[in-house]
Amino acid sequence: MDTNNRRIVLARRPHGMVGPADFRLEEAAIPAPGEGEALVRVIYLTLDPYMRGMMSDGDSYADPVPIGGVMIGGTVGEVLESRDPSLKTGDVVEVYGGWQSHVVAPARQMRRIDPALAPISTALGVLGMPGLTAYFGTLHVGQPKAGETFFVSAASGAVGAVAGQIAKIAGARVVGCAGSDEKVAYCLDDCGFDACFNYRTCGDIGAAMAAACPDGIDVYFENVGGEIGWNAFWLLNDHGRMAVCGTISNYNAVTPETIEDPMWRFITRRLKVQGFLVTDFEADAANARAELAGWLADGRITWRQTVVDGLENAPAAFGRLFEGSNFGKLIVRVGGEPGTA
Amino acid sequence: MDTNNRRIVLARRPHGMVGPADFRLEEAAIPAPGEGEALVRVIYLTLDPYMRGMMSDGDSYADPVPIGGVMIGGTVGEVLESRDPSLKTGDVVEVYGGWQSHVVAPARQMRRIDPALAPISTALGVLGMPGLTAYFGTLHVGQPKAGETFFVSAASGAVGAVAGQIAKIAGARVVGCAGSDEKVAYCLDDCGFDACFNYRTCGDIGAAMAAACPDGIDVYFENVGGEIGWNAFWLLNDHGRMAVCGTISNYNAVTPETIEDPMWRFITRRLKVQGFLVTDFEADAANARAELAGWLADGRITWRQTVVDGLENAPAAFGRLFEGSNFGKLIVRVGGEPGTA
Numbered sequence: 001m002d003t004n005n006r007r008i009v010l011a012r013r014p015h016g017m018v019g020p021a022d023f024r025l026e027e028a029a030i031p032a033p034g035e036g037e038a039l040v041r042v043i044y045l046t047l048d049p050y051m052r053g054m055m056s057d058g059d060s061y062a063d064p065v066p067i068g069g070v071m072i073g074g075t076v077g078e079v080l081e082s083r084d085p086s087l088k089t090g091d092v093v094e095v096y097g098g099w100q101s102h103v104v105a106p107a108r109q110m111r112r113i114d115p116a117l118a119p120i121s122t123a124l125g126v127l128g129m130p131g132l133t134a135y136f137g138t139l140h141v142g143q144p145k146a147g148e149t150f151f152v153s154a155a156s157g158a159v160g161a162v163a164g165q166i167a168k169i170a171g172a173r174v175v176g177c178a179g180s181d182e183k184v185a186y187c188l189d190d191c192g193f194d195a196c197f198n199y200r201t202c203g204d205i206g207a208a209m210a211a212a213c214p215d216g217i218d219v220y221f222e223n224v225g226g227e228i229g230w231n232a233f234w235l236l237n238d239h240g241r242m243a244v245c246g247t248i249s250n251y252n253a254v255t256p257e258t259i260e261d262p263m264w265r266f267i268t269r270r271l272k273v274q275g276f277l278v279t280d281f282e283a284d285a286a287n288a289r290a291e292l293a294g295w296l297a298d299g300r301i302t303w304r305q306t307v308v309d310g311l312e313n314a315p316a317a318f319g320r321l322f323e324g325s326n327f328g329k330l331i332v333r334v335g336g337e338p339g340t341a
Numbered sequence: 342m343d344t345n346n347r348r349i350v351l352a353r354r355p356h357g358m359v360g361p362a363d364f365r366l367e368e369a370a371i372p373a374p375g376e377g378e379a380l381v382r383v384i385y386l387t388l389d390p391y392m393r394g395m396m397s398d399g400d401s402y403a404d405p406v407p408i409g410g411v412m413i414g415g416t417v418g419e420v421l422e423s424r425d426p427s428l429k430t431g432d433v434v435e436v437y438g439g440w441q442s443h444v445v446a447p448a449r450q451m452r453r454i455d456p457a458l459a460p461i462s463t464a465l466g467v468l469g470m471p472g473l474t475a476y477f478g479t480l481h482v483g484q485p486k487a488g489e490t491f492f493v494s495a496a497s498g499a500v501g502a503v504a505g506q507i508a509k510i511a512g513a514r515v516v517g518c519a520g521s522d523e524k525v526a527y528c529l530d531d532c533g534f535d536a537c538f539n540y541r542t543c544g545d546i547g548a549a550m551a552a553a554c555p556d557g558i559d560v561y562f563e564n565v566g567g568e569i570g571w572n573a574f575w576l577l578n579d580h581g582r583m584a585v586c587g588t589i590s591n592y593n594a595v596t597p598e599t600i601e602d603p604m605w606r607f608i609t610r611r612l613k614v615q616g617f618l619v620t621d622f623e624a625d626a627a628n629a630r631a632e633l634a635g636w637l638a639d640g641r642i643t644w645r646q647t648v649v650d651g652l653e654n655a656p657a658a659f660g661r662l663f664e665g666s667n668f669g670k671l672i673v674r675v676g677g678e679p680g681t682a
Binding site for chain 2: 059060061222225226229230238244245246247250256257258259260261263264265266267268269270271272273274275276277280
């Protein structure tokens with residue numbers, strides 16, 4: 001059993017592409033829970049693209065992590081000690097614990113999860129924030145109708161693959177793009193997409209997208225921004241909708257890109273472009289998670305994750321999200337399964 | 342009484358700023374109505390910015406006017422002869438008659454208007470397409486709530502002034518910008534705006550806008566595009582909405598403008614930007630017109646028009662929309678009042 005809390009803090013604000021030198025591993029005493037709190041041993045830590053924004057002090061929807069502060073993020077772990085009647089030792093919980101081996105937090109900020117329902121790491125993936133993001137972005141923002149064309153970028157990713165499968169359930173024709181032939185095959189063969197192309201090898205991205213979407217795009221689920229995102233925008237049909245979830249292609253950019261002014265196009269096609277955060281839909285999260293769990297149990301939704309071993313490897317693994325070398329939900333195994341500590 | 346139909350046709354597709362040389366005045370025989378049709382003597386013709394788009398074969402929501410074709414547009418006139426039981430000689434109607442002195446159309450495409458309700462030219466303004474555009478763009482797209490800041494560009498215009506007054510009725514703090522001190526005074530004194538600035542003399546437009554909107558912008562009613570439009574976009578608050586009605590600043594542009602890529606901002610502020618056409622809301626038009634007429638009767642909405650005499654002066658007058666030298670709804674008087682022909 002660990003005697004110290006191992007944690008990864010932000011060493012400096014990254015300039016351009018994030019890298020291991022932007023982080024630092026520290027050790028500290030394991031904190032003790034106060035009244036109403038619990039101490040959790042972290043088992044899994046999720047790595048998500050949004051964390052890049054939290055490392056910079058530029059435009060964002062939340063304050064950045066301070067220099068020297070523990071990196072933020074969702075975790076799944078086992079309760080070691082509880083000072084709240086709602087939790088007991090051995091419970092498995094989801095908590096926004098950050099990049100560390102142990103966390104103390106109010107019990108009301110922890111969500112108990114049922115290990116019999118699905119592997120506990122799915123609480124950070126298809127049944128967690130990425131799955132809920134896909135759910136709300138697709139069904140509440142994009143709202144694909146049967147027969148419409150739904151296009152999603154980063155299609156094999158933790159959000160994209162779920163969004164595409166939900167759009168299939170809604171009856172849409174689902175098209176995606178991804179960064180390797182293996183990812184394209186996953187979207188087609190495992191996720192049931194109707195079409196998918198490799199944006200790295202397709203040549204002209206606009207032409208490849210138009211060929212894959214011969215009837216145009218009715219709903220675009222935006223994960224990447226940049227060239228792919230704007231090509232999809234210009235392919236939107238009358239009354240097309242765009243659910244803007246992420247723009248990962250420019251999270252490490254130092255200077256803003258310029259684009260052709262799109263404003264007139266909003267009128268000619270009567271477009272709706274809407275940005276969203278999963279936290280905007282918190283009131284509906286429990287229902288959404290239950291519906292996702294049902295689709296998982298039915299086999300209507302599949303998921304895929306890549307697990308990296310060891311908290312100390314999180315900084316290097318994080319960069320893989322932006323290189324495109326990660327496949328599916330990226331998870332760090334911080335400690336052993338429940339009961340093994 | 343005229344013996345010929347005088348009409349203005351599109352002589353050529355304009356390159357850059359539209360001008361009188363792009364039009365040609367022709368005469369032709371007055372057409373005779375067929376079964377189910379009526380012949381109307383045009384009294385008023387409306388000139389609206391959207392007509393510029395119909396002169397070019399670029400990206401639009403409708404096919405352009407062919408070279409040699411009669412310019413399109415809304416008119417109000419008097420029925421001279423009817424071959425449909427729904428209309429009789431002397432009725433005053435609104436009809437999409439175009440830039441000409443006489444028009445034959447199916448009676449079912451004509452809307453009889455009540456001259457006792459308001460001056461008949463308002464059927465082309467506050468009680469017509471511009472008023473309905475303001476109504477739907479404000480209440481259905483932008484949806485300002487009490488206490489929110491509503492910003493509108495081209496604020497003294499046929500659409501902008503009505504949009505701002507409707508947002509006032511909805512309880513918003515209403516701010517505008519316009520192109521002369523006289524227009525600014527009209528917005529403040531007659532339309533009841535809370536603030537308004539002259540974008541031609543204010544210096545830095547972004548700074549002037551921020552000063553006039555100290556709490557940011559919750560709803561932006563976009564009429565102009567370009568520098569004003571994008572400054573307003575970047576001032577939108579969390580969950581801000583933008584109703585994109587027009588982008589008049591670039592209707593005469595030869596090459597597209599470039600802008601800073603705004604996609605990430607959609608997420609950080611959870612913005613919704615939506616383009617619309619008044620025709621998308623046709624099913625609700627009668628109710629909306631009735632509500633507007635009520636506000637007009639109550640004195641809660643005021644309106645202003647500039648009338649130019651003579652169909653032959655329509656081409657020169659049309660350019661005033663893009664120079665900003667027009668004030669309020671721009672109308673051409675094509676013929677005498679009902680009963681005077």
